[in-house]
């Protein structure tokens with residue numbers, strides 16, 4: 001596949017973190033407004049992880065500065081708009097933007113204000129470009145149960161006003177998934193569909209447990225490699241795996257591209273989507289991710305329709321959005 005096609009075909013991004021996708025330019029501007037001056041070069045190395053990143057923990061260090069900018073209505077709204085505009089520029093037709101509202105309350109914003117601010121930024125991008133958007137609110141492995149529960153309760157009020165689902169993110173190794181059963185029981189009660197970061201750090205059991213808890217999608221899912229039973233389960237249940245190749249290389253979820261299980265999962269019939277995870281921290285775009293798979297000899301142009309349709313079937317937004325996404329693909333390729 002050539003880059004022109006990867007750039008121009010409609011794409012659906014299901015796994016993209018707001019804090020990890022703040023552009024260097026916007027971060028520089030917001031920090032300057034806070035009285036902190038950084039050069040472009042300083043920010044690039046503070047925000048973008050190297051390919052030979054030591055660990056997931058080292059990767060996660062890159063979120064500190066962006067998070068400081070996400071404590072005000074203006075910062076949240078500007079970051080959301082900036083991200084959706086960048087996605088629209090490379091023909092992402094629909095993006096689900098995820099973030100942890102509880103991490104943006106350090107200067108007094110309420111959960112409600114945090115979500116409203118992000119939605120207002122996304123709305124601006126929708127109006128400017130026609131991109132479709134949804135918000136995924138992240139519960140965090142490192143936060144206590146009460147904080148996560150309180151956030152979800154607030155977020156459900158936005159189910160018809162931007163929020164489409166929830167997620168569990170954070171250090172997978174440090175916190176067992178079983179600690180979060182109540183969180184996902186609440187999500188079910190609130191009718192918030194959810195995805196879980198699982199199998200990024202080698203635990204196939206976490207993927208199995210995420211499915212048992214009712215996850216509609218799995219973030220990363222790399223640990224499913226070599227596990228026939230688990231691949232069959234996800235294929236049968238039509239649970240989409242949100243793959244993020246560059247991020248997985250940086251955090252050492254896989255050692256190199258040759259070992260990346262894209263084709264293994266694809267051939268097992270597991271629904272797959274291709275995502276950036278963090279556009280700035282990983283220094284990537286959806287187009288780059290498709291090209292990384294293509295350059296590794298894994299992705300052919302003819303497979304892109306299947307990826308798009310699998311992503312479409314798994315979006316957390318409603319039927320109206322799905323119909324628009326369907327129309328987008330069909331109109332692009334109508335003879």
Ligand SMILES: [Zn+2]
Nearest residue numbers: 017197219277
């Ligand atoms: Zn992620």
